[in-house]
Amino acid sequence: MRDASRPLPFLAGARGVFDLTLEGMVWSRRSFMMAVLLGLPVVFGLIYRFALVARVPAKLTGFDLYGVIVAVYYVRNVLPLAALFYATSLIADEVDGKTLTYLLTRPLRRESILAGKFAAYVVTTLVLTLPATVITFFLLVTARGFAGTGAAVPDLFRDLGAITLTLVSYGALFTLLGVLLRRPVIPGLLFLFVWELVANLPGYLPRFTLTAWLRSVVRHRPAQEGLSDLFGQVLPLGESLAVLAIVTAGLLALSFWIFARREYVMEQ
Amino acid sequence: MTRSRRVVFVSMVVVAIGVTAALSALFLDPARAAVGPLPAEGLVLPADARFVMGVDVKRLTSSTLYKQQRSMRPDSFRDLEAKTGVNPERDVDTLLVAGGSKDQGLALFVGTFDRPRLARIIETEKKGQVTWKDVQGTTVYLFREGEKGAGAAAFLDDRRVVVGSAAAVEAAVAANAQGGAGLKGNAAITGLLERVKPGSTFWMVGDQTLLANLPKSVPMGGNDSTMTLPALRSLVVSGDLDPVVSVAITGDAADEPGARNLADVVRGLVAILSMQGNQKPELKQLASAVSVTTEASRVQVNARIPYELIEALSPQRAATTQPLTTPPTK
Numbered sequence: 395m396r397d398a399s400r401p402l403p404f405l406a407g408a409r410g411v412f413d414l415t416l417e418g419m420v421w422s423r424r425s426f427m428m429a430v431l432l433g434l435p436v437v438f439g440l441i442y443r444f445a446l447v448a449r450v451p452a453k454l455t456g457f458d459l460y461g462v463i464v465a466v467y468y469v470r471n472v473l474p475l476a477a478l479f480y481a482t483s484l485i486a487d488e489v490d491g492k493t494l495t496y497l498l499t500r501p502l503r504r505e506s507i508l509a510g511k512f513a514a515y516v517v518t519t520l521v522l523t524l525p526a527t528v529i530t531f532f533l534l535v536t537a538r539g540f541a542g543t544g545a546a547v548p549d550l551f552r553d554l555g556a557i558t559l560t561l562v563s564y565g566a567l568f569t570l571l572g573v574l575l576r577r578p579v580i581p582g583l584l585f586l587f588v589w590e591l592v593a594n595l596p597g598y599l600p601r602f603t604l605t606a607w608l609r610s611v612v613r614h615r616p617a618q619e620g621l622s623d624l625f626g627q628v629l630p631l632g633e634s635l636a637v638l639a640i641v642t643a644g645l646l647a648l649s650f651w652i653f654a655r656r657e658y659v660m661e662q
Numbered sequence: 663m664t665r666s667r668r669v670v671f672v673s674m675v676v677v678a679i680g681v682t683a684a685l686s687a688l689f690l691d692p693a694r695a696a697v698g699p700l701p702a703e704g705l706v707l708p709a710d711a712r713f714v715m716g717v718d719v720k721r722l723t724s725s726t727l728y729k730q731q732r733s734m735r736p737d738s739f740r741d742l743e744a745k746t747g748v749n750p751e752r753d754v755d756t757l758l759v760a761g762g763s764k765d766q767g768l769a770l771f772v773g774t775f776d777r778p779r780l781a782r783i784i785e786t787e788k789k790g791q792v793t794w795k796d797v798q799g800t801t802v803y804l805f806r807e808g809e810k811g812a813g814a815a816a817f818l819d820d821r822r823v824v825v826g827s828a829a830a831v832e833a834a835v836a837a838n839a840q841g842g843a844g845l846k847g848n849a850a851i852t853g854l855l856e857r858v859k860p861g862s863t864f865w866m867v868g869d870q871t872l873l874a875n876l877p878k879s880v881p882m883g884g885n886d887s888t889m890t891l892p893a894l895r896s897l898v899v900s901g902d903l904d905p906v907v908s909v910a911i912t913g914d915a916a917d918e919p920g921a922r923n924l925a926d927v928v929r930g931l932v933a934i935l936s937m938q939g940n941q942k943p944e945l946k947q948l949a950s951a952v953s954v955t956t957e958a959s960r961v962q963v964n965a966r967i968p969y970e971l972i973e974a975l976s977p978q979r980a981a982t983t984q985p986l987t988t989p990p991t992k
Contacts, residue, residue, distance in 0.1 A: 420666035521673040528680030
């Protein structure tokens with residue numbers, strides 16, 4: 395028989411929290427909203443394929459449009475936003491709902507609680523994003539016929555990897571904000587829509603943003619206007635992957651460390 | 663199975679089906695062999711090429727600039743169509759050129775050609791100037807065989823025509839017969855091709871051996887003073903014509919100081935251009951359309967030139983505006 399005074403092992407605890415969180419996260423209003431937002435490219439793909447393709451100049455290919463969706467819509471805008479709304483709420487929602495006490499009083503290590511919740515966030519967002527990306531790819535790339543689809547496939551695989559990396563790295567950052575701050579959404583929005591603009595500046599400053607590294611992982615380079623067109627940099631792929639891995643691991647480690655030690659006071 | 667698990671399962675099934683379909687396309691589509699902007703059909707280009715350039719003719723001819731600048735269309739196109747039925751604007755999809763090494767210049771036209779008609783024209787109208795021979799099952803036409811600068815042409819299939827030096831054409835025919843992996847053997851060029859922006863209307867890549875022939879210094883004014891140019895290891899150029907003329911040039915210098923030095927040289931030239939703006943404001947606009955950045959040992963020059971500016975800079979426009987500036991005669 396298990397010694398009830400000792401907490402569950404890390405993996406068993408994390409799995410229990412993962413199951414519980416996934417059930418609440420997948421079937422939630424937030425997920426419905428995000429499914430609409432992340433699924434919009436599929437709707438666009440259908441409209442393009444069945445209504446627009448004959449009217450759009452042949453020089454603008456379906457693959458070009460798919461590139462814009464991945465590089466601009468997903469990686470730069472919607473995925474960071476999805477990460478913000480899910481990852482900041484992993485702990486903040488439990489604090490707001492005053493339900494964190496019930497989790498913390500279970501025989502679970504605090505690290506396993508956060509690990510289970512973070513895994514549930516990653517799975518939920520991937521479940522919403524990856525099928526939409528694959529469907530959009532086929533709708534757009536094969537709109538004018540199947541010729542040349544094979545040449546675009548390596549980009550699809552790379553994009554699926556880049557999308558996963560975007561969700562994990564932004565997720566790690568916003569999890570840290572979630573365990574650190576009581577109201578993490580506003581600072582998160584400021585980070586996304588103010589600080590991340592630094593990626594469009596010349597010199598070394600873009601290296602202090604997440605988006606510059608993530609943009610470099612994606613191969614699509616849609617035409618841009620303004621600063622980003624003038625100074626947009628593509629950082630080396632190997633360096634980008636290494637930096638993202640180190641930053642993500644660092645942010646997650648810091649989140650675990652803070653969550654394991656922080657005293658959460660519930661408002662009455 | 664819980665509701666959420668069911669959603670995860672359905673999502674995984676969709677992704678798995680998509681990935682399977684994508685893998686099937688990857689292994690069944692002949693275009694899989696393509697390298698960057700170079701289609702699989704272009705892999706017959708010589709393996710020892712020092713530079714490769716390409717033009718997406720369809721994009722070029724459908725661009726607003728091309729339509730505006732009717733003068734860009736050579737008269738010889740009309741003659742060619744009358745004589746052979748080939749209209750380059752209509753029939754050629756892609757033009758690829760490779761060269762750099764001695765007697766290895768080669769142009770590959772990919773498009774739709776009336777092969778029997780063209781073969782008949784070459785064999786009858788050029789009689790006396792042309793001989794032909796069979797190379798691995800493909801007819802190679804040799805023009806002025808044995809003379810200096812002799813050329814050759816061959817149809818690799820119904821969609822591809824190669825034109826160039828006899829040695830280069832025969833090498834391309836041989837590469838095509840062996841599966842068409844000529845250029846894939848050139849790791850330096852294929853590496854550079856991977857860096858070309860996908861979907862560019864025109865592009866060019868050149869390796870170290872080609873750039874070694876560039877001048878090492880440029881004259882700076884009088885007194886025989888010159889400015890030493892840092893050596894370039896590779897060059898990647900790509901550009902588009904819509905909605906504005908945009909060109910991106912990336913040069914790899916030997917090291918970071920070399921790249922900064924080269925960027926400074928380019929910035930200096932842009933500054934000189936800008937100073938000329940007092941006499942000709944269009945030059946100032948042109949200078950402001952160019953940006954120069956460096957990243958480690960790489961120099962990136964971007965230019966985005968609106969059509970109006972090109973029109974203002976064109977000599978025709980200058981000629982039409984000249985009467986306005988000449989003083990009235992008494």
